Amino acid sequence: MYYDALKTFVTVADKQNFTKAAKKLRISQPSVSLHVKNLEEEFQTALFVRNPKKLTITPTGDMLYDRAKQILAMYEQTRQDILEHHHAVKGAIQVGASFTIGEYIVPSLFMKIRENFPDLGLDLEIGNTAEIVQSVRRLNVDIGLIEGQSNDPGLLIQPFMEDELFVVAPSDHPLARKHEADITDLHHETWIAREEGSGTRKYLDHVIRSNGLQVKSMITISSNQGVKESVIHGLGLSLLSKSVVERNMKHNDLAMIPIKGHSFKRRFSYVCSPIMAKKRNVETFMEIVNEWGI
Numbered sequence: 001m002y003y004d005a006l007k008t009f010v011t012v013a014d015k016q017n018f019t020k021a022a023k024k025l026r027i028s029q030p031s032v033s034l035h036v037k038n039l040e041e042e043f044q045t046a047l048f049v050r051n052p053k054k055l056t057i058t059p060t061g062d063m064l065y066d067r068a069k070q071i072l073a074m075y076e077q078t079r080q081d082i083l084e085h086h087h088a089v090k091g092a093i094q095v096g097a098s099f100t101i102g103e104y105i106v107p108s109l110f111m112k113i114r115e116n117f118p119d120l121g122l123d124l125e126i127g128n129t130a131e132i133v134q135s136v137r138r139l140n141v142d143i144g145l146i147e148g149q150s151n152d153p154g155l156l157i158q159p160f161m162e163d164e165l166f167v168v169a170p171s172d173h174p175l176a177r178k179h180e181a182d183i184t185d186l187h188h189e190t191w192i193a194r195e196e197g198s199g200t201r202k203y204l205d206h207v208i209r210s211n212g213l214q215v216k217s218m219i220t221i222s223s224n225q226g227v228k229e230s231v232i233h234g235l236g237l238s239l240l241s242k243s244v245v246e247r248n249m250k251h252n253d254l255a256m257i258p259i260k261g262h263s264f265k266r267r268f269s270y271v272c273s274p275i276m277a278k279k280r281n282v283e284t285f286m287e288i289v290n291e292w293g294i
Contacts, residue, residue, distance in 0.1 A: 147199025
């Protein structure tokens with residue numbers, strides 16, 4: 001490959017001086033002379049007329065100069081095209097998401113990704129937090145979006161967004177008429193909860209346990225929609241993400257019960273295997289999630 005020799009030749013022609021060309025290319029002057037000599041032997045012609053006062057390019061050297069510029073430009077463009085091909089965000093990425101995130105957060109996130117990377121395929125698997133962590137561990141998905149944390153030491157985890165939860169009740173519930181309720185008002189209530197393994201269920205269990213709430217009974221349903229419908233129909237109270245109940249509260253299907261001195265907040269996180277984290281698509285996805293999150 002005569003790339004280096006052609007590059008040296010063009011630089012010598014531009015600088016009209018071997019010493020200046022060597023300085024520009026950061027190589028020795030003997031190397032510059034060798035590159036030019038090799039080209040002259042290859043094309044069997046003199047490329048420069050050398051004299052003590054001035055270096056002049058020959059007519060055949062002038063012919064080679066124009067072609068060499070084209071060859072070098074084509075080489076650089078090809079190198080750039082290949083580099084972009086290997087680093088292009090194409091193909092598909094398999095995303096796992098817990099129910100709250102998958103049903104209410106991911107659609108907006110995917111829209112953002114599609115705006116920036118229309119050629120990237122997006123596949124979504126929805127499950128509870130425990131199921132998504134397991135899918136990440138088994139490399140069934142490239143990256144997972146979960147509620148809360150994972151204690152798996154073999155996985156990378158990074159919070160990306162704060163989520164607020166509300167105690168919600170049917171619109172005609174006695175607590176719905178209160179401007180603000182005390183935490184003790186939640187004693188002896190029936191709770192509609194997500195299943196074990198759900199991040200939302202884990203948070204509800206923490207609230208009940210940390211406040212010493214006495215639970216009348218617990219109804220478990222493995223979907224956010226099922227939980228909401230049960231609350232709307234008067235089966236009990238629940239603790240749900242703002243993203244899950246926001247629309248229902250606007251339509252007065254559900255009532256939010258503010259609890260004096262309490263706010264319920266958690267973090268959404270993404271989790272992935274260190275192996276998957278090195279994939280270009282996954283790196284890009286994490287960058288967008290970090291920019292998009294709050």
